[in-house]
Amino acid sequence: MKGVNRFLAAWTTLVFVFFYLPIVILILFSFNESRLNIVWTGFTLEWYAALWRDSVLVRALKNSLIVATFTTIASVVLGTAGAWLLNRYHYRGASFLETLVFLPMIVPEVILGVSLLILFVTIGLQLGYTTIVISHVTFCFPFVMAAVQARLAGLDPSLEEAALDLGATPFQAFTKVMVPYLMPAIVSGALMSFTLSLDELIVTYFTASAGTRTLPLEIFGRVKKGLDPSLNAISTVFILVTVLAVVLTETLRRRNP
Secondary structure, eight states: HHHHHHHHHHHHHHHHHHHHHHHHHHHHTTTBBOOOSSSSOBBBOHHHHTTTOOOOHHHHHHHHHHHHHHHHHHHHHHHHHHHHHHHHHOOOOOHHHHHHHHGGTTHHHHHHHHHHHHHHHTTTTSSSSHHHHHHHHHHHHHHHHHHHHHTTTTTTTTHHHHHHHTOOOHHIIIHHHHHIHHHHHHHHHHHHHHHHHHHHEEEEHHHHHHHGHHHHHHHHHHHHHHOOOHHHHHHHHHHHHHHHHHHHHHHHHOOOO
């Protein structure tokens, strides 16, 4: 058994190295002085400073932040309301409806992107911020809904009943009792939605216009042209933001079981 455990430990280590070594190399080379970015020639912060002088890259970053912000707001509202309604009211077909809601989480992104593009073209909706936000909300709000449902699973029904007995209206009981109780799950789902929207590439590729290119699209377009040290810098910033959001999400989940 000791040999098996050592083999499994070595295999696990190899898998982690395989996944994370390229990321570590990318972060290290974001500080590389060489413009060719192939051989290490010295330490510099020039590429991080160059990011803010690149107007196209900054505009793409602003587009990503705008889309992620509106996506998060819409996802929080829809996800929280959906989880509450499915928990509060039981009716025939609820399980089927819940399955449909979570389906975008497992559908391949290419299929989701193409189907949304066909829908927008069919109804005559011009590609832009609206179509990107709608497409991002489609696969982001189920994550909020899942987080809120997990929180509702441990809900004591007497909390809302006590609020109603003390004179609160159903709306007041929901906003002043239930929402504070659900807030850790809502924040956790919101952070996850923001991160997913900020990083999304494939679905955005099918639903964005030329004037609403997000940062992942801009990075993808530049990578195809050749090596660019500034891409390592912006990718490092993206990685740090994503890791921070995931850590905050996990911290909130652990502190509020």
